[in-house]
Amino acid sequence: MLILALSEAAKTTISIIVIWGIAFPALVTGLIAVGFAQTYREWSENQANKRRPPS
Secondary structure: OOHHHOOHHHHHHHHHHHHHHHHHHHHHHHHHHHHHHHHHHHHHHHHHHHHOOOO
């Protein structure tokens, strides 16, 4: 495998690029999407409660 033939510094550099360039942004994007989904769900529940007459 090509990655086994690389120096330790190159392996570390590639690992850092993968973590900070791919994995971390994907995690942050997922957390932002979950936040938007929860906000939309709460907003839609509030809208439904506004339309419902008080008991």
